[in-house]
Amino acid sequence: MTKSVYSFAYGSNMSPKRLSARVTVIESLGVYHLSGYQLRFHKAGDDGSAKCDAYYTGDTQDVIWGSLYKLSADDKATLDKIEGVGNGYEEKLVEVSNSAGETVNACIYVATRIDENMVPYDWYKTHVVSGAEHFQLPRHYIETIHAIEAQPDPHRGRYLQETAIYSRHPVLPQEDDNYGTLDASFKAAGGEEGVKKLVNDFYDNMEALAEARNILNMHPKDLSASRDKLFRFLCGWLGGPRLYREKYGPISIPMAHKQFKVTESDRDAWMLCMEKAIADQPYTPKFKRYLYEQLMVPANRVHQVNVAAK
Numbered sequence: 001m002t003k004s005v006y007s008f009a010y011g012s013n014m015s016p017k018r019l020s021a022r023v024t025v026i027e028s029l030g031v032y033h034l035s036g037y038q039l040r041f042h043k044a045g046d047d048g049s050a051k052c053d054a055y056y057t058g059d060t061q062d063v064i065w066g067s068l069y070k071l072s073a074d075d076k077a078t079l080d081k082i083e084g085v086g087n088g089y090e091e092k093l094v095e096v097s098n099s100a101g102e103t104v105n106a107c108i109y110v111a112t113r114i115d116e117n118m119v120p121y122d123w124y125k126t127h128v129v130s131g132a133e134h135f136q137l138p139r140h141y142i143e144t145i146h147a148i149e150a151q152p153d154p155h156r157g158r159y160l161q162e163t164a165i166y167s168r169h170p171v172l173p174q175e176d177d178n179y180g181t182l183d184a185s186f187k188a189a190g191g192e193e194g195v196k197k198l199v200n201d202f203y204d205n206m207e208a209l210a211e212a213r214n215i216l217n218m219h220p221k222d223l224s225a226s227r228d229k230l231f232r233f234l235c236g237w238l239g240g241p242r243l244y245r246e247k248y249g250p251i252s253i254p255m256a257h258k259q260f261k262v263t264e265s266d267r268d269a270w271m272l273c274m275e276k277a278i279a280d281q282p283y284t285p286k287f288k289r290y291l292y293e294q295l296m297v298p299a300n301r302v303h304q305v306n307v308a309a310k
Helices: 016-020 073-081 122-134 139-146 156-166 184-188 191-208 209-214 225-237 243-248 264-281 285-308
Strands: 004-009 025-035 038-043 052-054 063-072 088-095 103-111
Touching: 004 025, 004 073, 016 025, 016 122, 016 156, 038 063, 038 103, 052 122, 063 073, 073 156, 122 139, 122 156, 139 285, 184 191, 184 243, 184 285, 191 225, 191 264, 209 243, 209 264, 225 243, 264 285
Parallel strands: 004 103
Antiparallel strands: 004 063, 025 063, 025 088, 038 052, 052 103, 088 103
């Protein structure tokens, strides 16, 4: 009888299509979670981009969601080679749980080679998001993944190859109707000049609106540095040059704001300033809606992290 192994997938292998393209899956056992760990995109990949890591914190409030698979021992060995066990990842046995309280001892991959300056390629993030959506993980968790900065893979043939499993006729993304891929959003926002105008209008609104008085007081009196940081962050977040990282280093937006008491009203005030700023830009109606909805994701996460920290 062939020996089987339980594997807890939390990164790109969480996508059934991704994993099935690599090995034969005996059984998919659905959604499980791992406590005391954080999902981080900082494992240094051989291709120069970041991959997922199950980063141990020991804090039971930290949870990684994913899918549990049963693989044959031979297929697990094949997957170990693909993932690079002994070369950037190591295998670890952990206890994962499902919503019914059932626990299983399963294998995971944890990073041994970390680079906080790396970001994932667009296709890799697509795999992770696809898996999270397929298994209908908690919405706030999926939003956190969506908010992760990604970069276009300069080898577009690899992009086509990696994403072909999700489409019968894969094509390279086009900037006019594929916001969020490559630098389409950055271009739609008008490049650096357009992003700078958006940020300046945003902070002008913050200074003018009574509803924003509380969040304005969270900033230094001189908003020059705040304007520069948001401008640089948004350039990279929209798929353009990663100017924030170049000057200030890597950033996690929720963690950077954890020191502040960000209430639901504060989040709404921030979004009101941004909504008015977006409305004043020469964007298409479609991009205005898209940009507002996407900015709601990090705004929500800042509030959620703050509430959880109380």
